[in-house]
Amino acid sequence: MTATPDLAGRYLAAWNETDPAARAAAIEDLFTDDVTYTDPLVSVQGRQALDATIAAVQQQFPGFVFQAAGPADAHHDQVRFTWDLGQPGRDAPVSGFDVAVVDGTGRIRTVLGFLDRVPAAA
Template sequence: MPATTDLADRYLSAWNETDPAARAAAMEALFSADVRYTDPLVAVDGRPALDAVIVAVQEQFPGFRFRLAGPVDAHHDQVRFTWELGPDGLEAPVAGSDVAVVDDEGRIRTVLGFLDRVPAQP
């Protein structure tokens, strides 16, 4: 398995990438073709569907960026990390944690996401 912090950093970088071509290249290197992503709001299969989720989050939170919010932990083929989503230099209104499961090639094949802090809806 690649270094766990490196994997988490590359994962969050993919979520932060706004250039479609650069994001597609990052996703191809990072995720298996049949990646499954599940969080409390959405469940999708495959890179194109995950890309659509990333674009929707970027549109919902323009100018916000994902960042690690603590240490990265791993065992076997699983990596767990906490993250925050917010504007650079300010407190993040959104926070959560993800567990990523990697395949034999070191690509993420499953992401189980949890939301710990979300902004109140009007």
């Protein structure tokens, strides 16, 4: 299965979904049961752990949203994309890029996240 750039938009939408039931449904639709997510701050496996990670980020950054910071680039079974996390209409204090790898059904099985800009600790 070839990954497509629109996968990045669906991925960011899942990270922005604040309703727990809707987020769980998006995660079930988009990710494999045994998805792995790794960035410099966390490494988790499984849909429930990913859901908990997303909820924790939303709690840490209330009112912030993920937005694509450029076009997604996809080939074979992977897609990479840059993103910003911040309040709408303001400079985003957090930015990074992710690489997502899909399985044969088009669901994301692996995410490798990188942080390019993070706020200084208070």
